[in-house]
Amino acid sequence: MLDKLKESLRNSPVIKKGEYDYFVNPVTDGIPLTEPELLEEVAEEIVRRFRPEADKIICIEAMGIHHATVLSLKTGIPFVVVRKRRYGLPGEVAVHQMTGYSEGELYINGVDSGDRVVVIDDVVSTGGTLLAVLEALREMDVDVRDVITVIDKGEGSRVVRERTGFTVKSLVKVDVIDGRVKVEDIPAGGPHD
Numbered sequence: 001m002l003d004k005l006k007e008s009l010r011n012s013p014v015i016k017k018g019e020y021d022y023f024v025n026p027v028t029d030g031i032p033l034t035e036p037e038l039l040e041e042v043a044e045e046i047v048r049r050f051r052p053e054a055d056k057i058i059c060i061e062a063m064g065i066h067h068a069t070v071l072s073l074k075t076g077i078p079f080v081v082v083r084k085r086r087y088g089l090p091g092e093v094a095v096h097q098m099t100g101y102s103e104g105e106l107y108i109n110g111v112d113s114g115d116r117v118v119v120i121d122d123v124v125s126t127g128g129t130l131l132a133v134l135e136a137l138r139e140m141d142v143d144v145r146d147v148i149t150v151i152d153k154g155e156g157s158r159v160v161r162e163r164t165g166f167t168v169k170s171l172v173k174v175d176v177i178d179g180r181v182k183v184e185d186i187p188a189g190g191p192h193d
């Protein structure tokens, strides 16, 4: 199960971003090469495990977009992208994103009070991105049905659960130890489901 994903993660180079150990992988960076079979394996497993049902999929620029695209094609659920670019459209909501190595603004458009949504991203690490987006969606009275990431890294999913009550559902757990990516299965129906 998820053999392509786990193999690609184990082979991911790790770079330092300041003190942060950053693994580089097609799922999270679109490099070195994003093979359709990997995207297919990831999306198939998300559908099989979590059966997403919603009015909209919400993904976060940039590396949530390719996963949302495949999931949208598979489920027929349309998706909207939380962008790093301000549009100034009526109702736009800006949130401040902080990760383990960067910070910036994210802009939510195309999401309305009462929408039933599934939030998807490539990875949760410190939880800073999901915290900002989920708190904004709660303020907007949006009905968040599921929060899904392909990869669970570090302590971010615990932080998100403690601060928002949402359980982040992920496919695999990774940690960087001595400059190498270690991958653990998350059993289907496990603590993340």
Ligand SMILES: O=P(O)(O)OC[C@H]1O[C@H](OP(=O)(O)OP(=O)(O)O)[C@H](O)[C@@H]1O
Pocket: 028, 029, 060, 061, 062, 063, 064, 098, 099, 100, 102, 121, 122, 123, 124, 125, 126, 127, 128, 129, 130, 156
């Ligand atoms: O849990 P966190 O510590 O917030 O880290 C997770 C976030 O980090 C990356 O976003 P980033 O904006 O850095 O990169 P991207 O544009 O490549 O998606 C990733 O796509 C997640 O959104």
